[in-house]
Every structure is written in structure tokens, then in C-alpha cells.
Amino acid sequence: MTSVAAVLTAARARLPASEARLLLGHVLGRPTAWLIAHDNEMLDEAALLGFASLVARRASGEPVAYLVGHREFFGREFAVSPAVLIPRPETELLVEIALARVGADGTAITAGRILDLGTGSGCIAVTLALEIPQAQVSALDASVAALTVARSNAEEHGAQLRLLQSDWFAALDDERFDLIVANPPYVAAADPHLAAGDLRHEPLAALASGEDGLDAIRRIIAAAPAHLAANNGQLWLEHGYDQAEAVRALLAAAGFSGIEHYRDLAGIVRVSGGRLR
Ligand code: GLN
Numbered sequence: 001m002t003s004v005a006a007v008l009t010a011a012r013a014r015l016p017a018s019e020a021r022l023l024l025g026h027v028l029g030r031p032t033a034w035l036i037a038h039d040n041e042m043l044d045e046a047a048l049l050g051f052a053s054l055v056a057r058r059a060s061g062e063p064v065a066y067l068v069g070h071r072e073f074f075g076r077e078f079a080v081s082p083a084v085l086i087p088r089p090e091t092e093l094l095v096e097i098a099l100a101r102v103g104a105d106g107t108a109i110t111a112g113r114i115l116d117l118g119t120g121s122g123c124i125a126v127t128l129a130l131e132i133p134q135a136q137v138s139a140l141d142a143s144v145a146a147l148t149v150a151r152s153n154a155e156e157h158g159a160q161l162r163l164l165q166s167d168w169f170a171a172l173d174d175e176r177f178d179l180i181v182a183n184p185p186y187v188a189a190a191d192p193h194l195a196a197g198d199l200r201h202e203p204l205a206a207l208a209s210g211e212d213g214l215d216a217i218r219r220i221i222a223a224a225p226a227h228l229a230a231n232n233g234q235l236w237l238e239h240g241y242d243q244a245e246a247v248r249a250l251l252a253a254a255g256f257s258g259i260e261h262y263r264d265l266a267g268i269v270r271v272s273g274g275r276l277r
Pocket of ligand 1: 087
């Protein structure tokens with residue numbers, strides 16, 4: 001027989017303590033706070049084997065979020081699978097900007113038709129639907145497997161979302177929105193990060209986008225004006241650490257004004273956007 005404390009100590013040779021706690025909590029169906037209060041609890045054989053298997057998988061590189069099946073985003077838990085990008089803290093910036101834009105300032109969006117392009121787990125769209133109850137939120141993705149994950153997250157959180165399978169705007173005819181947001185793929189195809197760490201296990205189509213990483217962003221910006229309210233329709237995009245100037249130029253060329261850039265918590269210019277007149 002082995003205690004919670006003993007297995008966590010042993011796992012520390014291979015994993016950070018915080019990751020070991022998340023994995024053991026998952027095996028036991030307990031929050032990590034429970035582990036701390038019950039470190040003398042004895043584990044049965046099934047729990048020991050289950051934990052050993054997850055530690056081995058994590059040590060060989062599988063992301064913790066895929067092993068436990070969820071990740072926190074904007075204060076809520078979202079189901080994830082290898083069909084979707086794992087929600088990242090920097091993407092909360094995009095949500096904060098969207099929320100500020102529907103706020104009570106001069107740029108406020110009144111009608112609140114919102115579209116999330118490439119929704120993946122649905123973390124952005126579900127969060128916006130819950131934080132802005134009067135908005136009508138649509139979310140699309142090219143991947144049916146991703147839409148299944150997004151649907152279960154919407155149901156789990158009681159969010160009203162319209163989900164569409166679509167290659168960017170392809171399935172939308174001439175529909176227009178007040179606010180379009182996207183965390184599109186934006187990593188350069190030859191970027192060595194794609195072959196390292198957790199990124200190796202995430203869907204490549206959600207990460208990589210052509211030689212300079214801007215293929216998806218170019219398509220989105222070029223097509224967005226036809227899908228935005230002519231009066232103050234706004235587009236906000238997450239992008240790579242070195243893409244702000246390119247994104248500004250693309251937005252300006254497509255007729256956007258009021259172009260702004262925002263820095264993430266790491267100080268990197270991470271979200272850019274603007275509005276149609
Ligand atoms: N920020 C992610 C990363 O570099 C990329 C996400 C994306 O391409 N949308 O890990």
C-alpha cells in the first residue's frame with residue numbers, strides 16, 4: 001500500500017509537483033485541494049496503475065490537458081481532446097478586448113451578433129455567450145471533431161451557441177456580424193516549435209498557417225468586411241509575437257480603421273483589430 005504523499009513524492013523525479021497533483025487528482029476523481037488534505041490516504045492497485053500510466057505518458061510529452069481532458073479558461077473548465085488546441089492564457093486577452101468593445105464606451109456594439117472563427121474547443125465563443133447574455137454568438141470550425149468538443153462545452157456551460165462547420169466564411173453566405181473574433185493558426189510552417197513540447201500533440205491545422213504563418217489571417221482579413229456590419233463592425237485577431245505590423249497593414253488594406261494592438265501578460269503584442277466605418 002502506498003499513500004498519496006508517497007506517490008506524489010516519487011513522481012517528482014519525473015514531473016513538476018503541480019502536474020503530478022493534477023494527474024493524481026484526475027485518477028482519483030478528486031480536486032487537487034483534496035490531495036493536500038488527504039496525503040495519508042492509501043491508494044489501491046487500480047489507482048496506482050492508472051497514475052503510473054499517466055505519469056509515463058506525461059513524461060514522454062503528452063500535454064496534461066489532454067491526459068486529464070480539460071483546461072481552465074477565463075475561470076471555467078473546458079473539455080479538450082487532441083482534436084482541439086488547448087486553451088491558452090494569452091487568448092483570454094482576446095476575450096477581454098471583445099468584452100470591452102461591447103461595453104459602455106463610444107465604440108459599443110449594440111446588436112451583439114458575434115462570430116468566432118476556428119472555434120476549436122469553443123472556449124472563446126462559450127465565454128462570450130456567457131459573459132454577454134444578450135449577444136447572439138455563432139462559432140464555426142472546419143473540423144467536425146472540434147465542433148463536437150465545442151458543442152459539449154456549450155452544453156456543459158449552458159451557453160446558447162450556433163455552431164457551423166465551415167472553412168472560414170465559406171458556409172455563411174452574406175450574413176453580417178457586429179463583432180468577429182478569431183484565434184486562427186498563425187505559426188510559420190517551418191517553425192521548430194511545432195516539433196517540440198506540447199505543440200507536437202496539438203492539431204497542426206490549428207497551429208500552422210503557411211510559410212510566414214499568415215495564410216489564415218490574410219484570408220480572414222480579406223473576407224471579413226463582407227461579413228461585418230458596415231457601421232462599426234469590428235474584427236479582432238490573436239496573432240504571433242512578430243506579426244503585429246503585418247496584421248496592421250492587412251487590416252488597413254482591407255479598409256479597417258481605428259486599428260489597435262494589445263499586449264498579453266508577457267508583454268507581447270498579441271491581439272490586433274479594427275472597425276469598419
Ligand atoms: N499561441 C500558440 C503557440 O504558439 C499558437 C496558437 C495559434 O496558432 N493560434 O503555442
